[in-house]
Amino acid sequence: MENILEVKNLHVSFDTYGGEVQAVRGVTFDLKKGETLAIVGESGSGKSVTTRALAKLIPSPPGRIKEGEILFEGKNLAQLSEREMQKIRGKDISTIFQDPMTSLNPTMKIGSQVMEGLLKHHKISKKEARKRTLELLDLVGLPDAEKRIDQYPHQFSGGQRQRVVIAIALACGPKILIADEPTTALDVTIQAQILELMKDIQKKVDSSIIFITHDLGVVANVADRVAVMYAGKIVEIGTADEIFYNPKHPYTWGLLGSMPTLDNEEESLVAIPGSPPDMLNPPTGDAFAARNEYAMEIDFVEQPPMFKVSDTHYAATWLLHEHAPKVEPPLAVQSRMKDNLHANVPGERKKEGDRS
Amino acid sequence: MGKYIAKRAGYMLITLFIIATFSFILMKLLPGSPLTAEQKVTAAQRAIIEAKYGLDQPILIQYFKYIGNLVQGDLGVSFQLKNQPVTKILMAGVPVSAQLGIWALFIGTFFGMLLGLLASIKHNTVFDYGANIISVLGISIPSFIFAGLLQYFVGVKLGWLPIAFWGTPQQMIMPIISLSIFPMAISSRFLRTEMIEVLGSDYMVTAKAKGVSNFALVFKHALRNALIPLITVMGPMAVSLMTGTLVIEQIFSVPGLGEQFTRGVLTNDYSIIMGTTLFFAFFFILVILIIDLLYGIVDPRIRLSGGED
Numbered sequence A: 001m002e003n004i005l006e007v008k009n010l011h012v013s014f015d016t017y018g019g020e021v022q023a024v025r026g027v028t029f030d031l032k033k034g035e036t037l038a039i040v041g042e043s044g045s046g047k048s049v050t051t052r053a054l055a056k057l058i059p060s061p062p063g064r065i066k067e068g069e070i071l072f073e074g075k076n077l078a079q080l081s082e083r084e085m086q087k088i089r090g091k092d093i094s095t096i097f098q099d100p101m102t103s104l105n106p107t108m109k110i111g112s113q114v115m116e117g118l119l120k121h122h123k124i125s126k127k128e129a130r131k132r133t134l135e136l137l138d139l140v141g142l143p144d145a146e147k148r149i150d151q152y153p154h155q156f157s158g159g160q161r162q163r164v165v166i167a168i169a170l171a172c173g174p175k176i177l178i179a180d181e182p183t184t185a186l187d188v189t190i191q192a193q194i195l196e197l198m199k200d201i202q203k204k205v206d207s208s209i210i211f212i213t214h215d216l217g218v219v220a221n222v223a224d225r226v227a228v229m230y231a232g233k234i235v236e237i238g239t240a241d242e243i244f245y246n247p248k249h250p251y252t253w254g255l256l257g258s259m260p261t262l263d264n265e266e267e268s269l270v271a272i273p274g275s276p277p278d279m280l281n282p283p284t285g286d287a288f289a290a291r292n293e294y295a296m297e298i299d300f301v302e303q304p305p306m307f308k309v310s311d312t313h314y315a316a317t318w319l320l321h322e323h324a325p326k327v328e329p330p331l332a333v334q335s336r337m338k339d340n341l342h343a344n345v346p347g348e349r350k351k352e353g354d355r356s
Numbered sequence B: 001m002g003k004y005i006a007k008r009a010g011y012m013l014i015t016l017f018i019i020a021t022f023s024f025i026l027m028k029l030l031p032g033s034p035l036t037a038e039q040k041v042t043a044a045q046r047a048i049i050e051a052k053y054g055l056d057q058p059i060l061i062q063y064f065k066y067i068g069n070l071v072q073g074d075l076g077v078s079f080q081l082k083n084q085p086v087t088k089i090l091m092a093g094v095p096v097s098a099q100l101g102i103w104a105l106f107i108g109t110f111f112g113m114l115l116g117l118l119a120s121i122k123h124n125t126v127f128d129y130g131a132n133i134i135s136v137l138g139i140s141i142p143s144f145i146f147a148g149l150l151q152y153f154v155g156v157k158l159g160w161l162p163i164a165f166w167g168t169p170q171q172m173i174m175p176i177i178s179l180s181i182f183p184m185a186i187s188s189r190f191l192r193t194e195m196i197e198v199l200g201s202d203y204m205v206t207a208k209a210k211g212v213s214n215f216a217l218v219f220k221h222a223l224r225n226a227l228i229p230l231i232t233v234m235g236p237m238a239v240s241l242m243t244g245t246l247v248i249e250q251i252f253s254v255p256g257l258g259e260q261f262t263r264g265v266l267t268n269d270y271s272i273i274m275g276t277t278l279f280f281a282f283f284f285i286l287v288i289l290i291i292d293l294l295y296g297i298v299d300p301r302i303r304l305s306g307g308e309d
């Protein structure tokens, strides 16, 4: 399948008073046309920074793209001028942000906010833009659009605001849609609704989607492929099936172990011990080594390369080295893998029709 | 909206009544009388004059008479200026002061906002630091110092501009500049702070992610949000302009309300003092009302009850 986006060795740093925060340290991945790629990882692992860098939305200063290529339709976005980026943002690449309470302009009617991108990127009249906006509001499930279009953000609930934010992102029919934890800031009941909406949109539009979450449970339902991020790097990437049924990286095991499933009781959840490293001084070896019960000596000395598991599945752990001892995932994860088989969650999506 | 304004107008009247009462009481508590400034007056003459102005009557009667006249729009007559009605004197001073104040406000906020806006866009550059120094100086140094400096250097030393009176554009420049320094400094400072906060907010990222140009980001998205808090400093600004005119008009011999008030105070001209006090109070309350209404227009979250929604 054709790639719409290729990210190569992306490094993003923030120059702070304390020193250089290396938020993203050599991220490489590609995004295929029409697929949904999930990026998972604990908070602070660099998911937002990576994806904001794609549309060059990193505030600068303090942030900067230090190194790497972002290839989109033959252009390296990392090299494009601000003016050229403005033509791509919102039209080809758009983002749904995390917190709907702060991501809408409080003094602008929501209609104008949705319309803005349309008027900017398409040569259409205000009237046409308004008509298209009504359709968009309808698409994101906002009832009474005719009246709502002239209201201000404070007249909307959190869930409704997130629908507006989604409408803004969808306005110009972007080729790449980035959803940065679109449900995290919402109430639990609303989360499910917005997730349903996201799945609905996934079927209706043909954008490639990058879906960011720190919740693997959500991933199972939406993703074709999954990239697991830790301390500014992708540590494992593969198809959803590969990540759920044949995970290789101890960090992925940790995430799976801490993921609640339908049949599992809360008590069998195992949180990953410790906390992520300080990105001001990232460790020399594998950044996960200090929290990794399977860590070997080399993990503290040298960063592991990406080992190939299959054509689509790669993981950066020394455990995959030919000289490494054979290690099985923890039992909790193994049973969870079986539970997943029972729940058949990733399979469910296949039944809805493989869009590829 | 109309209902709201009517309600506020009612409150305004009550406030003015209270201020009128207090200024009357304070005036009676003040030592001295309008007659102390005159040359020697005999007791008999004094009694005649006091009777003429009703100053010999019991205070309560004087008070009711005063309020009664006030309701009819009569502020009494000046004790010093050949029995001229106070309203007439006020009406002569108001246009001059208004001219001075409005120009100062307009020029001050315009340049202040320009300075603040540029400082926020060029955040943490030499320009920003320079703008910051200017506004700190403008806020902390009183306007009469600027007035004195301008008068001395531009007026006396260089001889470029006349140092007193009001009427020709040349005469107006220095008083207006002196009075505009404070509004400029305070609006620059506020707009800078607010703009920096707004420019760093999430919704600016949303706007940028739509492909909005930098120009539209600042003027279409950020400015309106940053202007809302600036409305809050309009109150203090109006006060500073009013007290500023008192001093500036004196320094440049501008025949405005401020100068009349100062003269009234110096000569114990009760009716002038009370008249101008009431006028200043009225003006200030009006400013507060306008500020509240402006909030509703600029900030959709504060649409007033009964307003269109």
Ligand SMILES: Nc1ncnc2c1ncn2[C@@H]1O[C@H](COP(=O)(O)OP(=O)(O)O)[C@@H](O)[C@H]1O
Pocket: A014, A016, A021, A022, A023, A041, A042, A043, A044, A045, A046, A047, A048, A049, A050, A059, A062, A063, A279
């Ligand atoms: N403006 C910034 N200045 C300094 N550090 C930042 C800034 N934005 C993000 N970071 C750092 O980048 C790292 C990755 O952050 P982020 O991508 O937001 O994580 P995630 O989205 O995975 O939770 C964190 O360590 C965070 O502290």
Ligand SMILES: [Mg+2]
Pocket: A047, A048, A049, A180, A181
């Ligand atoms: Mg994030």
